[in-house]
Amino acid sequence: MPGGGGKIEHDRDACVGHGRCYVLAPDVFDEDERGHGVLKLASVPAELQDQARAAAENCPEDAISFQPDDAT
Amino acid sequence: MSSHTNNPPEADSDSINFYDPAVAAHPQPVFRRLRDRCPVRKPIPGVAVCLSRYEDVLFALRHPEIFSAVMPAGLIGNVRPLIPLNVDPPEQTKYRKFLDPLFSNKKMLAMEKGVREIASNIVDRFADDDGCEFNTAFAIPYPSTVFLQLMGLPADDLDHFLSLKNAIIRPDAEDPEEQAKIRNESGEKIYAYFNKYLDEIEKSPRDDLLSLFVTAEVGGERMNREEILDICYLFLLGGLDTVTSTLGCMVSYLAQHPDRRQALVDDPALIPSAIEEMLRWETPVIQVVRTVVQDYTIGGVELKKGDPVTLVLGSANTDDEQFPNADEVDFERMPNKHIAFGSGPHRCLGSHLSRLELRVALEEFHRRIPEYTIKPGETPVYSHAIREVTYLPLQFGKGQK
Ligand code: HEM
Ligand code: SF4
Numbered sequence: 001m002p003g004g005g006g007k008i009e010h011d012r013d014a015c016v017g018h019g020r021c022y023v024l025a026p027d028v029f030d031e032d033e034r035g036h037g038v039l040k041l042a043s044v045p046a047e048l049q050d051q052a053r054a055a056a057e058n059c060p061e062d063a064i065s066f067q068p069d070d071a072t
Numbered sequence: 073m074s075s076h077t078n079n080p081p082e083a084d085s086d087s088i089n090f091y092d093p094a095v096a097a098h099p100q101p102v103f104r105r106l107r108d109r110c111p112v113r114k115p116i117p118g119v120a121v122c123l124s125r126y127e128d129v130l131f132a133l134r135h136p137e138i139f140s141a142v143m144p145a146g147l148i149g150n151v152r153p154l155i156p157l158n159v160d161p162p163e164q165t166k167y168r169k170f171l172d173p174l175f176s177n178k179k180m181l182a183m184e185k186g187v188r189e190i191a192s193n194i195v196d197r198f199a200d201d202d203g204c205e206f207n208t209a210f211a212i213p214y215p216s217t218v219f220l221q222l223m224g225l226p227a228d229d230l231d232h233f234l235s236l237k238n239a240i241i242r243p244d245a246e247d248p249e250e251q252a253k254i255r256n257e258s259g260e261k262i263y264a265y266f267n268k269y270l271d272e273i274e275k276s277p278r279d280d281l282l283s284l285f286v287t288a289e290v291g292g293e294r295m296n297r298e299e300i301l302d303i304c305y306l307f308l309l310g311g312l313d314t315v316t317s318t319l320g321c322m323v324s325y326l327a328q329h330p331d332r333r334q335a336l337v338d339d340p341a342l343i344p345s346a347i348e349e350m351l352r353w354e355t356p357v358i359q360v361v362r363t364v365v366q367d368y369t370i371g372g373v374e375l376k377k378g379d380p381v382t383l384v385l386g387s388a389n390t391d392d393e394q395f396p397n398a399d400e401v402d403f404e405r406m407p408n409k410h411i412a413f414g415s416g417p418h419r420c421l422g423s424h425l426s427r428l429e430l431r432v433a434l435e436e437f438h439r440r441i442p443e444y445t446i447k448p449g450e451t452p453v454y455s456h457a458i459r460e461v462t463y464l465p466l467q468f469g470k471g472q473k
Contacts, residue, residue: 016419019177023344034169035176035424057407060415061134 005046006068008056010039014063024058025051037063090358096454099358100399103387112371120361120380121373126395126411128370129388132362132381134416136160139362139381141418149240149259154306155299161417166291167303168417174281177424183222187428190217191436199440203447206323206464207316210437215315215429219307222425224280225269236262237308259305266304270297311422313458314357315429320461321354322347322430323437324452325401327445327466335403337442340435346403347430352410353401355386356459360414385411386459444468 008028010021021037022029028044028051029037037055044052049068056066095102106113106124113122123129132139143158145151153159156167173179194214198204216234220227239258243251269282277283285300295303326333336343364379375381389410392398413420420426446452447465455462 016415016417017172017176018413018419019424022177031177033176034172035178036172054406058409060409060411 004049004069005044006049006052006066008039008042008044008052008067009065010037011063011065012036014061015059016061018060020058020060021055021064025055028052028055091456093454093456096456096459097452099386099459100353100390103384103390106384106387107391112373114373115375115379120382121364121375122382122384123370124384124387124391125371126388126391126393129383129385130411130415131370132383133360133411133414133418136164136417138364138366138368139383140365141360141362143361143363146256148309149255149257149262150302150305151259151263152298152302154309155302156421157306157310157418164417168421170288170290171303171421174284175421175425180424180428184428184432186221187218188432188436190214190221191432195436195440201468203444203465203467206466207320207460207462210433211316211319211323211461211464214319214433215312218425218429219311222281223304223307224278224282229265232265233308234312236265237312240309241313262305262308263301266301267297270300311425313460314422315426317356317458317460318351318354318426318430319433320464321356321459322350322434323466324446324461324464325350325354327452327464329401330445332401332403333438333444336434337438340438342403343431343434344427345405345408347427347434348408348410349401349403349405351412352389352395352405352408354459355389355410355412357412357414358386358459359384360418385414441468443470 010029015036017035017037019031019035019037022031025048027048028040030040032038037059044066052066053068056064090096090099090102103124106122111123111125111128113124115121123132137160140160141158142160143153145153145158156164156171159167191214194210194217198209204210212234213230216230217227220229220233225233236258240255240262243254243258245251245254266282270286273283273286277287282304285295285303288294290299326336332346336346359382362381362383364375364377364381367377368375389395389412390398394409395405413423413426444466447467450465452461452465453463454460
């Protein structure tokens with residue numbers, strides 16, 4: 001897989017604090033006081049693509065979207 | 073749905089009975105039938121409409137303005153609705169804003185050492201025996217001991233505490249009226265139990281959760297005594313048996329799948345994702361309930377305001393549309409968007425606590441007892457409602473000890 005980065009978005013209104021994101025993607029997400037996810041960065045570097053994807057795919061609220069730069 | 077008429081009653085999804093212990097032991101094929109035949113089970117007078125597909129269940133959980141969680145009091149010995157479970161947003165949000173930080177992942181991880189000590193002390197009691205009945209030996213005392221400590225209640229209260237909630241969850245009677253009477257009596261005792269401590273704390277607050285309940289501001293003002301009691305009541309009924317049954321389901325599964333158990337013993341780092349997969353597969357809280365508060369059509373079925381609805385989480389979690397090869401238990405499943413802790417505003421407040429308790433329990437149990445099977449000649453007994461393994465006889469080691 002080509003090692004590009006990507007853009008990640010987090011919908012704070014949809015988030016209810018399952019905490020899958022900051023457990024599976026600790027370098028991309030932080031945990032706020034309530035245990036809801038908070039983005040650490042807006043643009044995901046190549047080496048964190050897998051984490052970002054895991055967060056997006058495992059959020060039970062579909063609150064995270066990840067667009068890899070090399071989406072082909 | 074005309075095919076229904078040709079089916080024998082036991083195969084007819086309209087007559088699926090989750091209360092049958094045989095169904096409780098192996099519910100997944102029953103869920104499949106439910107999904108295949110009628111993803112939305114039609115209204116039958118007096119019977120709840122049943123949503124069984126992942127997509128439909130998720131939609132209902134996320135839309136409290138259509139599927140409300142507000143319930144009348146009294147079904148489980150309570151005299152007022154439970155908080156925050158029987159309150160919908162926006163009012164519910166006020167309580168969650170206060171409670172979420174107290175049960176956040178970070179706060180729970182900070183308790184890990186104490187939780188591990190509790191787990192380890194309980195395992196000590198039977199680790200040198202030939203086996204144990206897992207439910208009594210571990211799954212029941214463990215979450216309750218953790219909970220008493222978390223709330224700041226005396227550990228000596230354990231037996232009293234357990235008997236109060238057991239009378240509600242398993243009233244010792246057949247007759248519904250008699251059951252209600254037992255529940256109501258126990259409910260009164262539960263309020264009295266918490267009232268006693270709350271009276272003490274009001275005089276001299278301590279450094280624990282109950283003291284915070286008394287002193288904190290929620291939505292700009294202090295909670296009154298009734299609000300605090302309604303939260304405590306829910307904790308007692310929602311925070312103990314759920315963990316007990318989840319642990320029972322998991323250890324029963326591992327006892328019957330030696331290769332899986334060995335994988336976790338060899339590589340404990342696999343435990344967190346194994347827990348997610350067993351939560352999905354076993355889904356101990358099989359179903360949650362809602363009431364339709366505005367007419368709505370889902371899956372081609374018209375729901376009317378006032379219809380009671382059952383959301384079958386266990387079925388949602390084994391739906392192939394969402395989980396490829398859903399019947400395969402894969403400890404490294406990725407992605408895994410199971411909803412064993414619900415979804416939407418009522419997402420389990422205790423999910424981070426539960427994940428901690430489950431991980432620590434499996435780590436400590438396996439550290440001392442890496443090999444175990446179901447005791448030869450015996451069968452685990454599952455019960456309904458929440459999928460508890462009420463009798464889980466284990467034999468330790470490969471026979472020798
Ligand atoms: C593995 C164990 C557990 C499972 C499977 C579980 C499952 C669930 C589920 C499915 C819901 C959603 C109910 C609904 O939408 O109607 C829920 C809600 C809740 N759970 Fe848990 N639970 C567990 C442990 C706990 C623990 C340890 C606590 C302790 C505090 C707890 C407290 C709550 C509360 C307060 C709610 C209501 C949240 C709200 O309505 O805002 N649960 N749980
Ligand atoms: S996994 Fe989703 S719902 Fe959970 S904290 Fe992260 S963004 Fe929020």
